[in-house]
Amino acid sequence: MINIQRKTIQRQIIFDVLRSLEHPTVSQINDVIQKEHPAISKSTIYRNLRQMEDEKLVCRIWLPNDTERYDNNTTPHYHLKCTSCGTIYDIEPDTIEQKTKNPTNTATISTISTIVAKAIKKRYNFAVTKKDLVFSGTCGEC
Amino acid sequence: MINIQRKTIQRQIIFDVLRSLEHPTVSQINDVIQKEHPAISKSTIYRNLRQMEDEKLVCRIWLPNDTERYDNNTTPHYHLKCTSCGTIYDIEPDTIEQKTKNPTNTATISTISTIVAKAIKKRYNFAVTKKDLVFSGTCGEC
DNA sequence: TAGTATTTGATACTAGTTACTATTAAGGAG
């Protein structure tokens, strides 16, 4: 009996709260949990979030000039961050398309990033396993 | 006399140390400075690094699962991080090239990221001003 | 129900920020 994930109430609460929020910081998750369950410690929260990340139940995301955030969208995708209002948007890599110079050509971010990963392998002999792409700027609302 | 940047010895020391290191963390910068100048406080170090970032003298970079780092390469470029040895490599966006399906086509990361930024504008009405692209994986040495 | 390894919560630590007082660089007047 080694390394089995146990089902604890704390773990279930943390997961549920995370699922109810959009790109929350740990502090936001903590605020919600404290109201109902003040006995749950921050160690437990951080620890469980990391564990869920390892299990691929959630993603931990790193945006410039921000604290760590969690994302319950586990499909591969990238992020936009509005530097004016702070909102974080998901970019779905396979839905976005852009014609290149040749009007019959279209490219998704997904295929583009695959091309880049191959180029990196060729040029730097570096095997890419994870891509963190963040675009900062101003959103349509601002 | 408002908002003039003053030339302080602390500022010069911090800048010189930063220039001598590759992608240093603040802790690495601090370690070097403390040996010669133990009186310089961490607030001063953090404050000056941020100020130099505002002046575009250095870049602050954010890598997944890492503390903040500074980069004295101020030309636009992206990063590779080896998850095995921890080494950080710069990708020069204009030097890397990769043929697309059409063998007469080549694309730099720079042009690709410009295409993506335009697509983001069209699709999400979001004006990209900064791109933070980090590729994690295993380097040739590991 | 008992045994045991995992998980929790507490505590103390490292990393980074903020607020505030004391110091100092730069510019002007004599």
Added chain:
DNA sequence: CTCCTTAATAGTAACTAGTATCAAATACTA
């Protein structure tokens, strides 16, 4: 060149964010 003024900067201390350690509690299995 020296003194004065003043706003920017330095250092201190106290705070938020995140990590590590470890005894106590608890989930799982037999």
